[in-house]
């Protein structure tokens with residue numbers, strides 16, 4: 001099936017990264033989710049990492065209760081995370097590989113090598129009414145394994161495409177994503193994609209008609225800093241001047 005529109009799930013992890021860096025209450029990922037929805041986000045994605053480096057458990061419960069769109073909980077395939085997902089019951093769970101020391105998600109899940117476990121987890125989450133998505137490399141073997149596991153959705157990892165150091169590697173990676181999207185779509189899966197997408201590399205991905213939804217986070221939050229920096233400094237300077245003026249008047 002080809003899709004006329006392409007959906008955007010906004011990943012709010014890195015709002016929480018900023019908050020955790022200083023142990024403050026701000027910036028609040030819940031507030032970011034509401035702004036994202038008002039701006040047209042079709043869903044909110046949050047990755048509850050095992051090391052809790054950004055999103056915290058409380059964020060997930062609050063997001064579930066407060067947002068109006070679909071919550072996509074990204075998580076590793078661990079017993080702890082599965083228990084949380086079964087309690088939270090988000091709209092969707094995207095199962096991702098996780099290595100504690102990694103800077104960000106490296107590669108997709110090896111569904112084929114963990115078929116029995118993946119079949120079981122997909123069944124349990126699916127029976128709880130959660131839409132299961134498997135974050136995989138654009139690879140036919142992994143797509144076949146996702147079908148076997150009974151997952152209705154795959155998210156193709158676009159990291160290699162996004163990080164390609166030459167245009168020739170980028171073009172090869174794009175071809176891999178295109179043919180994986182066609183293959184997964186013809187196998188009856190919903191095809192999403194994400195990781196490392198930004199203003200410079202997203203257009204070619206949007207032109208793949210089988211892709212239903214993109215999940216984008218880091219680049220949105222990074223760009224938002226610059227979109228808002230000048231106004232924020234202006235607002236603060238105005239507040240400072242007013243405070244000084246009030247002090248002078250009251251003397």
Ligand SMILES: CC(=O)[C@@H](O)[C@H](O)COP(=O)(O)O
Nearest residue numbers: 013047074096103104105195
């Ligand atoms: C699975 C995935 O691609 C997202 O989780 C994304 O990587 C944002 O989280 P991190 O930046 O913590 O990896």
Ligand SMILES: NCC(=O)COP(=O)(O)O
Nearest residue numbers: 011194195196215217218
């Ligand atoms: N699943 C990909 C995602 O949620 C966003 O990844 P990124 O844009 O932060 O690299």
